[in-house]
Amino acid sequence: MNLDEIRTHISRLDKELLTLLAKRKGLSLEVARSKLENPRPIRDQVREQALLVELINQGRQLGLDAHYVTQLYHTIIEDSVLSQQALLQDLLNPQDEVPAISVAFLGLRGSYSNMAARKYLSRFQATMVEHNCETFQQIFDTVESGQAQYGILPIENTSSGAINDVFDLMQHTSLSIVGELTQPIEHCLLVAVNTDVSKLKTLYTHPQVYQQCSQYLKTLPGVKVEFCAASSNAMELVASLKQDDIGAMGSADGGELHGLKPLVRGLANQKQNMTRFIVVARKPVEVAAQIPAKTSFIMSTGQQSGALVETLLVLRSHHITMTKLESRPIIGNPWEEMFYVDVAANVNSNEMQAALKELKDIVRFIKILGCYPSAEVAPTRIPSKALSQGNAGVPAVPPHRPADKNAAMSLQIGRFYMSRQEPLLAAMLATWPDRSALQEAARRLKEHGGQVLAAPCFEQGDSRQQQQRLQQLREIAAQFDLAAMTLVHTPEQLSRAAESLDLLLLQPIEGRRDELLTAAGRSTRPVLLPLADKLEHTLAEAEQILTEGNQQLALLDTQSRSLPELLRLQQQSRLPLLGQLPGQDSLLPELGHALKEAGMQGFCITLNEEDDMVPLQQLAQRLYQD
């Protein structure tokens, strides 16, 4: 076959794939209808897990790697679940057949709020009429007066926290929350014409974006920064001037609406930056009982001691999970607080109705702000046991929570739980690899059932190169759904690594890490502390970290200590213990298995550039199958 013929063939297959996906979606909607007739929850994670395990094994036989299959099916299942939910919601809340829906949001075309509004409206079969607003108050006014059907408001951001003005306005509105959505915020450097960073003289941006990208901007000392009222204004200006020495900062999608191209992506200091938006409307919606719902309410309690605790105990006694608690002052009543509460419950459920009845007896004020479908469809996870090669068994319990008797001792790294039953498996590259080697290591680690990818970001290079390595490690780990770790020597390195990675490995030389221990204790990231020579030194160092506040601490044995020593350590400390082992030891699987039996909760396998991962794969099999 020549190139054209092969491409024709590929196109035909792609069409078939699409046809099959559309058929699958149709069947999924039939499932939703049957779940409506015989009421059952829309989401069934036991079914999803069984399906994923079967697909992974079938995929392997066809030469497709487990990670690829899992990623594809997470996307397919997410769409399937959201489509089922949307169908149920539409049946329950029939919309008038309107050709256009109007939405009020902050900023102009291309603002983050505009992108959120577009995302929300994409589920409706109607065109969007945009109401650009200059203030949050104006959004409330526009929806309250009926000029717009929906208002989109940012309520919290993962780096800057609660958006207080919106909380304060919610106190006094008659509007209801009818939806939520989360929008990733990725600041990019946007330009109107082909150019290069070195040519730039002026950057237009909003002060908050400037602040969130301060580290990147320090690398452009000659560039002047001009502030605009919103990032969408900056985009508009740069698009109209069309010069090669100016740029704007904002989202790539937003920039595209103005014909701008992203020259550099991922400028923010903090890489994972998301904003949660709420959707408000004049009429509340009803949420189908079979889909996960959230209810938001505000309340004020008396000022006697324990008043807030009592309200929380009411929620607990009805098994209602609280997902958010914020307090805001009550305007005009100095020192009194209004609490904003989000719970994972449908307002019409028996538990929630009973809880509300009890709450009304003990609070001064309570108002439901709305009940809406929860927008999150967390991917169903496959336990390492199912992933480590050769296992076709279907796990019985969805792996959300550790089914670990010693849960109090287990630690969470990224989204993984470390436990004696399912030890954590980390691969640590001895030297910094190039991008493709790092990707290949990540792919294979994931394929074998490992969870943490580690590489030395700080061993060479200047601060900028180190920053790039941190970013690359984080990106590649995320791409393969792994957690990321690096070795840190100084408090400054620790705080930089803590911004991007999931686990911080402290340098092993005791006596030279006093300040590092204090910094680790003040960090909010989990820390791995290599054992000191003497047991009592290790315990003292661990104590130093714990007393500073950070309780997410595990110990690492870097010297293959004897079994009695390890057991003694475990008797004296409840901290999880990991072992560091060389990746090419032919005894690795047996050694790991024996150490697991002795209570080790994880392994850090060191790999040199030329090493293969065969022993690690065998270790994973022993750890997760036996």
Ligand SMILES: C=C(O[C@@H]1C=C(C(=O)O)C=C[C@H]1O)C(=O)O
């Ligand atoms: C389609 C179903 O509903 C949901 C979607 C699934 C899917 O798309 O495969 C699987 C389980 C459920 O979470 C079902 O229950 O079979």
